[in-house]
Amino acid sequence: MECLESKCRPAEFVKTTLFKKGCDFTYRIPSLLYLPGTNTYLAFAEKRTSAGDVDAKCFVIRRMTTNDHPTEWSPPKELYAELMIPLLPNHRNMNPCPVYDSTTQTVFLFYICVPHGVTEGEQIVTGRNQARLCCVSSSDQGATWGAPQDLTVSVMGEIRVSTLAVGPGHGVQLDSGRLVVPAYAYLPQPGKWESRAFSIYSDDDGSLWKMGKQLGSWSNECEVAEVFDGVKSVLCCNARTTGSPRVQAHSRDGGDTFQMPPEMSKLHETGGGCQGSIIAFPAPNQQEGAIRQTWLAFSHPTNQSSRQDLGVSLNRTPLQSHWDPPKVIHRGPSGYSDLAYSQEDQRFSCLLECGEKSEIEQIAFMSFTLDEIRQTASSAEI
Template identity: 45%
Template sequence: MAETSGVSEKVTLFRQEGGLTYRIPALLYLSSESTFLAFAEERISPQDEHAKFLVMRRGQKEGLSVKWGPLQTLETAVLPEYRTMSPCPVYDAKKGTIFLFFICVEANVSEWSQINMGRNAARLGYIFSKDGGRTWSPMTDLTEQVIGHDVNNWATFAVGPGHGVQLSSGRLVVPAYTYYIHKHLVGHPTFSYTKPHSFAFYSDDGGKTWLKGHLLQQPLRTSECQMAELVDRNNSLVLYCNARSSDGYRIEAFSRDGGHLFEAPFKCLKLQELNDGCQGSVVSFPSPQLGSESSLASSKTPELWLIFSHPTSRKTRADLGIYLNPCPLKENSWKTPWILNTGPSGYSDLAVCTGEDPLFFGCLFECGISMYYEEIAFQLFSGAKLLKTQNTSSAEEN
């Protein structure tokens, strides 16, 4: 139990039944209500093309445990003749508004066919809630307003998946990626040459208007991504991006202007990637001053650390690890991962229980006995547990 080990028992929130499958977890923590919101896609099979709509469960944190409510279908996050995918929530703590971003993709059109043919079938949408996720607005379609004519050069695109972030400036940031059409193949008008690029959507007016940032540049390929806020030695904002890639390692990049433009991306040699890649999650949190658990939550220093969740196996989606980075502005500073879930493990999403002492993290992740998509489970773990595992790993390495 969390009270003694610093890790709660694993609780299944979404379970595969027959052909019905739940995939693509996204997690949000509302500190004002001590509440988790867990999102996922409901599908009629594990295949991407068989996604239907988004679902949610609400969890009330009570001390070191979470009491979860029933599954709810997000009935307004829909577009007729389209399937809803890639939940990506971001919370405006200043106004108390939750924005849930997602994409709607034409029914039965696969991502692979969009990439090969250079024909986008996705649209950008969101719904919002002003009452902690109890009720939701109708869907807003932002495709023309935010992407505009650039969508003609995108074979397809998506947000996240996972969570967005609100920066200390108040800016709302939604991580995203697109398969950009670099050229059409000569003699094959129905085929195109595309490469994936991560980027961000952002808003500086509380979600009234949204803009898109510049794409991360070649030659590295960056797709599904998450972002976190850091602060450098000059107390200046730095936005960190951690992206999936097919280049053998996770790709990292920094932005000094809040996500409009990222510096040159680079491979992180401490974070190896599966051959076909896998989504991962990242969050920042205040660094400990004296190594105590309470200082994790109460530290007033501007320095921030990172944790990252991702399968640790190089061969298959298995053994979900939690990685710690105490020097995130220095390349290759990630520590040896602590294994949170042994066995099949896929996509995951992290959340920090901000404003609490002791500090806890929530992790929502795909897992199973034979396959990683059999269920989506949740666990809490403490900052003290994380530091203890890292201290143990460091001692063993020495």
């Protein structure tokens, strides 16, 4: 039987370059937020003078509204003065992690401020935290921003840490209305400092933020997603580790505490570790009045030794944590990523670091349907 090449060849995923490396600057740390009810996407990244963390300069943002015809992204806008804390001069902004409150239609952009030239490693070695937990909000879908706040003391209290960060990626609003931002900090352990993930949450539309309890094992850059199995709501945390497998934990109290389920299908970590993204979405083909079910999608490099071949994996039974093999959406160098889901048009989006020779060549936007990521599985195991 004759097979046409166009039908035999796997579908190509179309990329739109949002942030492209230049001669004396590059972009890293993608963060993608979809604002339900507005058909608006916000894409954030760090603009740096090199790929190194110490060379972060400022955040950049681009906006897209799918109501517009033709659909176009706004020009890149640097967020520098908007995020600067007056009492923190000579600091750089890192780790964008926005969350959207659909009740008040407010975007809260969490990030950290770190003194120029100070590395995360230096803080861990000295045991002296110099990172500040900051937040700025927007009530017009990211067009303008209010006054930034330093939340370090009010959220962290007297807890001793050597450094801290949020995300990077995105936070979530739970079905209860609670806003949850993923975070991690290096905490004192016998003879060392050890990274532990936790959540920062608010039950009053962002007026007061609180810190949840830390995970019980080494866990670093992380994201969270809320799933339902019938009437039960569970917050799933997926976190970076230094080796395989990745950390997966569940919370039944909205992110205040997390437990490690005994039976977990493994998600392999890329050599040296890499950030990954997780997003929840309604299970397809649910009948009206049926028990509410949620699936998960996870994006991460599929190569276990290096940052290559970014793929998206599906989990149809999140509480059992059985992951399907990944569908590779970018062949070649790829690094950090962030997923979003639009329930209005039932489409996924991914903002990812990628390139032909290096993953820091560009940050690109991709959009795809559920069928496109589950129709064919990659031979790579996760």
